[in-house]
Amino acid sequence: MRLRHKPWADDYMDENSQIVVRDPFNLKDKWNDVFNKEQPLHLEIGSGKGQFIAGMGKQHPEVNFIGLERVKSVIVGALKKVLDAETENVRLINEDAQDLRDLFATSEVDHIYLNFSDPWPKSRHEKRRLTFHTFLDQYKDVLKREGAVTFKTDNRGLFEYSLSSLSQYGMVLEDISLDLHALDDPLNVQTEYEEKFSAKGQPIYRCTARFKE
Numbered sequence: 001m002r003l004r005h006k007p008w009a010d011d012y013m014d015e016n017s018q019i020v021v022r023d024p025f026n027l028k029d030k031w032n033d034v035f036n037k038e039q040p041l042h043l044e045i046g047s048g049k050g051q052f053i054a055g056m057g058k059q060h061p062e063v064n065f066i067g068l069e070r071v072k073s074v075i076v077g078a079l080k081k082v083l084d085a086e087t088e089n090v091r092l093i094n095e096d097a098q099d100l101r102d103l104f105a106t107s108e109v110d111h112i113y114l115n116f117s118d119p120w121p122k123s124r125h126e127k128r129r130l131t132f133h134t135f136l137d138q139y140k141d142v143l144k145r146e147g148a149v150t151f152k153t154d155n156r157g158l159f160e161y162s163l164s165s166l167s168q169y170g171m172v173l174e175d176i177s178l179d180l181h182a183l184d185d186p187l188n189v190q191t192e193y194e195e196k197f198s199a200k201g202q203p204i205y206r207c208t209a210r211f212k213e
């Protein structure tokens with residue numbers, strides 16, 4: 001992703017602090033308070049420019065969504081999309097998902113989405129992959145018992161690694177698709193990366209996984 005320095009990013013986020021939550025660590029266990037309605041909470045890690053989270057917000061008014069994105073110059077794109085979508089059920093956090101347990105209480109989250117996560121192909125960077133077991137420990141803690149993780153990617157290596165990491169962890173894998181777009185799922189909300197890679201003819205992989213009780 002090409003990054004441009006955006007000196008106005010902090011001001012833009014401050015002006016729209018009803019969407020970009022500026023004190024997210026104080027909201028652990030209180031996320032419902034920042035939404036107008038108490039309803040299930042879905043989290044996307046690495047929201048990029050926000051097409052997925054804004055689209056999901058619009059498609060599912062019965063769910064509250066949080067998009068977590070660590071890069072300031074990228075999250076402002078997501079902020080614009082959320083504002084344009086005029087949806088009340090999406091909030092953004094400009095932080096690194098180092099430890100979700102600092103942001104969310106045990107069982108506070110209902111669903112986690114990992115969309116086109118950075119693949120970190122070198123083995124020495126394995127622990128940075130968002131499906132590495134230390135991340136799964138966090139997801140298990142913050143998700144409700146019946147909660148799930150859904151991931152999509154165009155990267156076959158990351159997909160294979162993730163299936164193996166999740167199943168070795170003891171998660172139950174559901175809905176594995178090796179060519180998501182062949183399903184023509186009208187409910188699939190595409191991300192920016194998904195559109196880009198799919199336009200190049202690359203298959204999109206998707207899987208949902210749950211922790212065993």
Ligand SMILES: C[S@@+](CC[C@H](N)C(=O)[O-])C[C@H]1O[C@@H](n2cnc3c(N)ncnc32)[C@H](O)[C@@H]1O
Pocket residue numbers: 001045046047048049068069070071074095096097098115116117118191192193194
């Ligand atoms: C390859 S991009 C995909 C963006 C978007 N999900 C899409 O599909 O178009 C991955 C994004 O995840 C963000 N990211 C990666 N690791 C992260 C972390 N630990 N915490 C928050 N954001 C992260 C990156 O900054 C980047 O914007």
